[in-house]
Amino acid sequence: MKRSHTARARTYARGRTVSGLATGRTAIGLMAIAGALGARQAAAIPDPQGRSLGEANTTASASRPDTVLIGAGIVDGSFLRPYSVEYELTRIDADGSESPTGRWTDDVTIVERGDRQVLRRELSRYDADGNKDLWRVHLVDHASLAPVLTHHQQGPDLRQITHIDFEGESVTISVLQDPETPVVHLELELEQAPFDLALYATLLVAFPLREGYEAVFPVIGPTATLKWETLTVSRRETLSTPDGDVDAWVVETDSRPWTAWLMKEAPYIAKIEQRRPDGSRWISTRVP
Numbered sequence: 001m002k003r004s005h006t007a008r009a010r011t012y013a014r015g016r017t018v019s020g021l022a023t024g025r026t027a028i029g030l031m032a033i034a035g036a037l038g039a040r041q042a043a044a045i046p047d048p049q050g051r052s053l054g055e056a057n058t059t060a061s062a063s064r065p066d067t068v069l070i071g072a073g074i075v076d077g078s079f080l081r082p083y084s085v086e087y088e089l090t091r092i093d094a095d096g097s098e099s100p101t102g103r104w105t106d107d108v109t110i111v112e113r114g115d116r117q118v119l120r121r122e123l124s125r126y127d128a129d130g131n132k133d134l135w136r137v138h139l140v141d142h143a144s145l146a147p148v149l150t151h152h153q154q155g156p157d158l159r160q161i162t163h164i165d166f167e168g169e170s171v172t173i174s175v176l177q178d179p180e181t182p183v184v185h186l187e188l189e190l191e192q193a194p195f196d197l198a199l200y201a202t203l204l205v206a207f208p209l210r211e212g213y214e215a216v217f218p219v220i221g222p223t224a225t226l227k228w229e230t231l232t233v234s235r236r237e238t239l240s241t242p243d244g245d246v247d248a249w250v251v252e253t254d255s256r257p258w259t260a261w262l263m264k265e266a267p268y269i270a271k272i273e274q275r276r277p278d279g280s281r282w283i284s285t286r287v288p
Contacts, residue, residue, distance in 0.1 A: 065214030065230070068207070070146045070193045074215075077206040078143040080119060082109045083267040087284040089125075094279035101282060102127045104134075106269070108202070110142055117142040121202055132158065136222075138199050145206055147196035152222040162222045168193045173224050186224065197221035197229060197256070201269045205262045209233050209249040219255075230254040237261065239270050242288040246270055 068074045089101040104125040111120050119142045125134035135158055139148040147166040154160050161176040171188040195203055197219035207215060213233040220226050232252045238245055239261055248261035248270045261270040272284040 065216050068215045068217040070144060070195060074208065075145050075195075075203070075206045076143060076208075077119060077140070077145040077202075079264070080108065080110075080142070080202070080206065080268070081266050084108075085267040085269075086287040087269075087272075088287050090283045090285070092281045092283060100128055102133075103287065104284065106267070113139070113148070118148060119145070119202075121199065134158075136198065138196060138202075140196060140199060140203075145195065145199070145203055146193065147199070150196055150198060150222065152198065162224075164196075164220070164222070164224075166193070166196070171220060175224075190226070192218055194218045194220040194226065195229075197227075200256070200258075201260045201262060201272060204231060204251050204253070204260060205264065205268045207231060209251065209262065209264070211235060227255050229256070241270055242286050 066074060084105075084107045086103060086105045088103050091099050091101045093099075102125060104123060107122045109120050111118050118139050121138040121140075123134070123136045124132055127133050133156075134152075134154045136153070137149075137151045139150075140146060141148065146168075147164075149166060150162075150164045152162040152164075159176075159179055161174075163174040165172045169190045169192065171190060171194070173186045173188070175184045175186075177184075195217055198221045207213070211233055213231075215231045216228050217231070218226065219229045230253060234250045234252055236247055237250050239248055246263055248263050251260045251262055252258070253260075257275040259273045259275075261272070262268060263270055267286070269284075270286065274282040274284075276282065
């Protein structure tokens with residue numbers, strides 16, 4: 001089975017299953033991926049600036065943000081160093097009431113993979129009762145942050161698995177919705193190599209952060225949705241952390257309605273605020 005998805009008469013992605021015909025519950029998982037690359041994708045793919053994906057703007061201006069592509073030399077993660085931190089997660093409802101929601105850990109190491117250095121990021125999330133409900137590993141090129149792979153497990157007993165292998169414009173996604181069903185595979189040939197959306201703050205901190213800076217860049221995440229993400233640096237702010245007061249860049253994103261307070265020194269993430277559709281805010285702050 002083949003699919004061809006176009007945006008403004010330009011082919012962006014072609015998806016095909018490589019595990020044969022899918023039936024029953026397996027087909028549901030495949031349809032979810034194909035749907036993400038079909039109707040929901042068409043409106044998201046065109047460059048917000050009216051340019052094709054192949055046109056990168058290397059100089060930001062007040063009216064036109066950077067269009068940032070892998071290998072353009074704008075994103076530079078070579079300064080990133082290993083760290084290990086823990087964050088507590090607090091939910092703040094629309095009425096201002098607060099409740100502890102859990103915690104998550106963030107561990108980064110630099111490893112050798114073939115002839116290049118790769119940054120390995122491992123995240124584990126635990127609910128308020130201490131049960132691990134998400135585990136994710138990212139491998140990206142240390143300098144360009146071009147993704148190599150993402151392995152994502154979530155849900156009860158971490159039974160739902162998404163594995164993504166990246167090789168430039170070629171992306172292979174494997175999904176296991178339930179251990180009782182076969183793995184569904186999807187191979188994509190993209191017009192442009194995407195960044196790993198789920199890397200999030202570790203990716204954002206490698207942009208040339210300065211007040212007023214804006215950028216748009218192509219991303220793909222565990223849901224297999226291709227989209228443009230928009231980054232805006234609104235200001236610089238002083239925060240209290242376990243290491244004392246720090247100055248952080250306040251970085252906002254659109255497709256994920258989040259705000260991150262980022263530093264250019266380890267552990268790089270001072271705070272994250274996630275805004276949810278129900279009006280609540282989920283705040284991640286570092287644990288001493």
